Amino acid sequence: MSKPIRFYHQNKSYGFFSNFAPYPIYLKDKIWPTSEHYFQAQKFAGTMYQEQIRQAKSPGEAAQLGRDRHKPLCSDWELIKDDIMGEALYAKFTQHPELTKKLLETGNAELIEHTRNDVYWGDGGDGKGKNKLGKLLMETRERIRDEFSSQPN
Template sequence: MTIYFYGADEAPHGCFSNFSPHPLHLDGHLWPTSEHYFQAQKFPGTRHADLIRRARTPLRAAELGRDPAKPLRRDWERVKDDVMRRAVEAKFREHADIRAVLLATGDEEIVEDTGTDHYWGRGRTGTGRNMLGRILMRTRARLRAEFPAGDAAGI
């Protein structure tokens, strides 16, 4: 069975979305969502990155992060997967409730069900790379090793 997710408000797997309202701490800041963190890392150490961190919604953070007038960091294509991994892992480490949701998926495949993103999701044809889903599955495996069955909440 495959678990498909997209919208942050879709239970029970909406928490897999980068737009889900689960703040995280990374790099000395509190980020309202993993989307805020991811988009800001395109412009580290700039005023634009801080503007993204303070964006009122994850959609606004995404819009600011995709502003074609702002040059991306030169190594973005090389580091973007690791940036996403760090954000996803921090989010699921900090929130026991959603960590339990992720761990409860067992060994099921997790797929971001978007027709518009062939890199992070399945894409229009269903043959996209699904990198966000892959990162979620790798994060699940790491967390499973740290939080054995019955200890998903870290208690």
């Protein structure tokens, strides 16, 4: 098995995996500046706050707005957040051919969001986190690989 690939900062190795990386996605009839914008905005789907997050000047600002607990989250957020992230990742890695190629070039390597800042989406910095982002990226890679292999030549 190949060596695990660790990523976090968008301006370092494998930074394109970061949701802060500047790759717009088209979902729900709108262009979202980054997958972070899309993900954070979906916490407030159907509200004016969703559009405010979409228009945030940076992914950091979108994240900050999305973490504002003075606004009510979608009632089923904890149940749907992984699916929303998966949707964003699939859009990002299929709408940008260069990202499709880079993702597939990782082969079967384990993808790990390496950060102490997050024990759910990341590895917690010590490997004890859930690494949900890395797992969803690997699922996205497998889905794309399967779709490519089933296409007629």
